[in-house]
Amino acid sequence: MEDLGSVAWPPEPIRTERLLLRESGARDRAAFVELLASPEVHTYLGGPRPRAELERELPEVPERWPGSFVVERDGAMIGQILLRRGTATERSRPAAVGKADLGYLFLPRAWGFGYAAEACAAALDWLAGVLPGEPVVLTTQTANLASIRLAAKLGFAEVERFEAWGAEQWLGMRSPVVPSGHLYGGGPE
Numbered sequence: 001m002e003d004l005g006s007v008a009w010p011p012e013p014i015r016t017e018r019l020l021l022r023e024s025g026a027r028d029r030a031a032f033v034e035l036l037a038s039p040e041v042h043t044y045l046g047g048p049r050p051r052a053e054l055e056r057e058l059p060e061v062p063e064r065w066p067g068s069f070v071v072e073r074d075g076a077m078i079g080q081i082l083l084r085r086g087t088a089t090e091r092s093r094p095a096a097v098g099k100a101d102l103g104y105l106f107l108p109r110a111w112g113f114g115y116a117a118e119a120c121a122a123a124l125d126w127l128a129g130v131l132p133g134e135p136v137v138l139t140t141q142t143a144n145l146a147s148i149r150l151a152a153k154l155g156f157a158e159v160e161r162f163e164a165w166g167a168e169q170w171l172g173m174r175s176p177v178v179p180s181g182h183l184y185g186g187g188p189e
Contacts, residue, residue, distance in 0.1 A: 007130050010068035014121045019115060021069040021081060024062055028070050030090035031107070032062040040108045044141040046165055069117045071106070078115060079106035081123045082147070083136075100127060100136045102154075120154055124174070133176040142168040 010023035023170070025034070035041055036058075037051040063070075067083035096175035102124065106116050127134060138156050140147040148170055156172030 007066050007131055010150065011126065011130070014069070014122050014126055016118050018073060019078075019119050019122070020072040021073060021122055021126075022121060024040055024070045025152075026060050026063050027079045029060060029062055031057060032058060032080075034046050035080065035105050035107055038108060041105055044144040044167075046148070067100075069119075069123055071115065073110065073115065078110035079104060079119065081119055083123060083127055100131070100134050102138045102174075110174065116150055117151045120150070128176070137175070138172045140170050142170045144170075148172075 011047040013023075014021040027096075034141060035053045036054050037048050039048050052164065061078065065072055065128055069081040069083075070077050071079040071081060072083060082105075084101050084103070085099070105121055110116075124136060127136065134157075135160075138151050138154075142148070142153065142161060149174045151170075156174045159171045159173045161168055
C-alpha cells in the first residue's frame with residue numbers, strides 16, 4: 001500500500017461531536033502497542049503481534065504518514081483510521097488498485113459506542129475534500145459482520161468476495177460523493 005502522497009500532511013485536526021482525528025505523537029506509543037498486541041482487535045487480521053516485539057520495534061512516534069489518523073476521545077487515543085492507496089500486489093484485487101483504501105482499528109474498550117462510524121465518516125469527508133471524486137475501497141473478512149455493517153452504514157457496497165490470508169474476504173467500494181447542487185444527465189435545470 002502507498003500513502004496518499006499528493007495530499008498535504010498533516011491536516012488540521014478534525015473534530016467531530018465526540019472525537020478528534022489527528023496526527024500521531026509520542027504520547028500515543030503505549031496505545032499503539034496495546035492496539036497492535038490486542039487479540040480481540042486482531043481476530044480478523046491474522047492475529048496480534050507479540051507485545052515484547054512491539055515494545056522493541058515500534059518507533060517513538062508510530063504511524064506518522066499521510067492518511068494515518070489517531071482517533072482521540074477525552075484526550076486519549078482509542079483507535080486509528082488508515083487511508084492508503086491500493087497497489088498491485090500478489091493478493092490485491094483489481095477493483096482496489098489505485099483507489100484509496102480505508103482501514104480502522106479501535107481498542108476493545110471503545111467498541112459499541114459508534115466511535116468507528118463517527119471517525120470513519122469524518123475521515124471520508126476529509127478525503128472527499130482533499131481528493132474530490134476519489135473512490136474508496138474497504139476489505140474485511142466476511143466473518144467480521146460488525147465491520148461489514150459499518151461499511152454499509154458508511155455507504156460501501158459489496159464488489160466481490162475472495163479468498164486471501166486463509167479466509168473469505170469482503171471487498172466493498174464507496175463511490176465518489178457528488179457535491180450537492182450539481183445536475184448530471186443533461187436535463188433541464
